[in-house]
Amino acid sequence: MKEKSNKNSRISLSEVARAAGVSKMTASRVLRGEGGYSEKTRDKVMEKVDQLGYLPNRLATVFAGDQSSTFVGVSIPDLGNEVFAQVLEGIDRKLGSFGRQTVLGLTQHTQQEEENWIRTVLSWQPAGLILTGRYHSPRATEMLRNAGIPIVEIWDLNSSPLDMSVGINHFDSGFDMGRYLMGCGYFNIGYVGTSHDTANAATTRLDGFCKAVEGGGGRVVKQLCLHDTATYYPGFYGTEQLLASGSGVECIFYQNDAMAFGGLQYCSAKGMQVPQDIGIAGWGDLPIASVIARRLTSMHVPHLKLGQAAAEMMIGRLSDEPVETCRDIGFRLIPGTTVRNNA
Amino acid sequence: MKEKSNKNSRISLSEVARAAGVSKMTASRVLRGEGGYSEKTRDKVMEKVDQLGYLPNRLATVFAGDQSSTFVGVSIPDLGNEVFAQVLEGIDRKLGSFGRQTVLGLTQHTQQEEENWIRTVLSWQPAGLILTGRYHSPRATEMLRNAGIPIVEIWDLNSSPLDMSVGINHFDSGFDMGRYLMGCGYFNIGYVGTSHDTANAATTRLDGFCKAVEGGGGRVVKQLCLHDTATYYPGFYGTEQLLASGSGVECIFYQNDAMAFGGLQYCSAKGMQVPQDIGIAGWGDLPIASVIARRLTSMHVPHLKLGQAAAEMMIGRLSDEPVETCRDIGFRLIPGTTVRNNA
């Protein structure tokens, strides 16, 4: 009655063995190629494998407990942000080349989503987890500690990680950008970003940025768009609001390049010249930043390399190789031509 | 000796049951909330669950064969292409809201990679598969047919799908763009894209495009960059090569928006005015296309909606609801301002 079609129709090892006239164990040995059978037997078994279209059930293997799974859970805040898409691509390609599969989780930047996803994915006995960000809910942290599997926290470099960490120091990158803009002669500087109820890397960047600017005698005017994803449109409207507030900023630093493009577009729509009338600086250095007419001032982070490094650390740990638990992937300021040159 | 830490340390249901002084079965019933136990027993079990930090092992449940897994395999060519990143986001969000997890596979546009991934992911007993594209290797096709699970082929609408299909008619979208550009008064039109050894949606678009242009008395000059991903730089250099070839094209249609941005940049770097000196048309309508100074002529495809539709079809099929097997998600031509207006 009840259709369990796939379960019933799936060919099992026993069926292959029976068809080949050998025991389950012999068939298993042939499939794993670990020896202990004759050529004739091997051919017989392999013939039936092809004939019946047998596909092994990895669930059973892992479940038997003699092997760990080949899954790695990877949590990413969202893919609308090109940066994270590239990080994910770097991770998946590298994991894939080592025979591991990515189980994706989009956390939408919330700890609750992350916690739910962690609970679910742990129930699938993953070989390890790669998580974006260093801030997790208390329950999540507890589950992660108890999981007993390798964990790589990426993006936001964490000097005391749960297990391993790779990323950059966001505070420093914000600080460097602040110092650079001050060096360009700006003092009254705006910031346009999105607001988050929980701590995250963007907030840390802003902290570093403020420290540099305010420590250098400047002023930071913040414009945080509520409940918006950090893309073009909030960049556009955030800029409009900031400029309308009468704060008289001479330069705007954005949470990321996408928002900066939105800002550029607003300024150009209003007939403002960049950088003559206003300076614009982004963060993240999207590929397109080097392809628009004016090179966007930004902060370059090697996204793909970051993803690959995370996957390498995971693979290394899974192979019991010694791995560094904390890796700084670095960033590089791109001067660009969208802020005035102080030279 | 050998550390199998996670295996040994993971708390099992039996341990919870023993701690609570009940049988495994009773504990199982409590956890599934299916009744047949007293309140006192429930509290006792739940107390131990919290105390020991028990996490169920879904592998065992699925393996037992009484439930299908909550995994859905999703293959995507690459995430460097923003379009596919958004499709994936749409899929994962929707699947997640129904308690399903995405197992990712990046196929790098090759059938061999896809086949390998399919083999692996099927061994994990997924509930279903969502595949980008309609062209699979013969072995892959055979495995898919035998798998006995729901399969959604996305992106390239397939009127006779393996199981279900959702996407757009790429031939028609190419045709419509060809007719539009002819209508703008262009006759000598270039195409810049990447070359693929296997059939794919971009090739189908080009076929439709050629049919419209050549059928209307025009000419298409193709410039296919070998072995390159379809992003900004091949767009830039492909444009350079096409213009250097002396074909005298008046307008260029690109494989996608990213390549078109590369072309725009090349033209602007060479001092050519768009659309006065040359027309530029992209495909895909990236979010940034509406944020640059000139609105890029393009073809809009509802990416996020496409992903969500795919996930909905999958969920529907898994819930034994009747679902349409073939869904056209549609496209819309964006006239933009990067081709001359024939009005």
Next chain:
DNA sequence: AAGCTTTAAGTTACCCGTAACGTAAATGCG
């Protein structure tokens, strides 16, 4: 209070592949 029904458990078997162990036949060797 006897008899019946309901509730709250426990027991057994099973899913699929593999480790560990057992065994019979083939081979090697002096």
Next chain:
DNA sequence: CGCATTTACGTTACGGGTAACTTAAAGCTT
């Protein structure tokens, strides 16, 4: 040729959870 060793298998048990069945106790009815 007889004994030790290797090869080529087969057999049993197991992992973690659940379906199906069984059993004991409690509740209800008249």
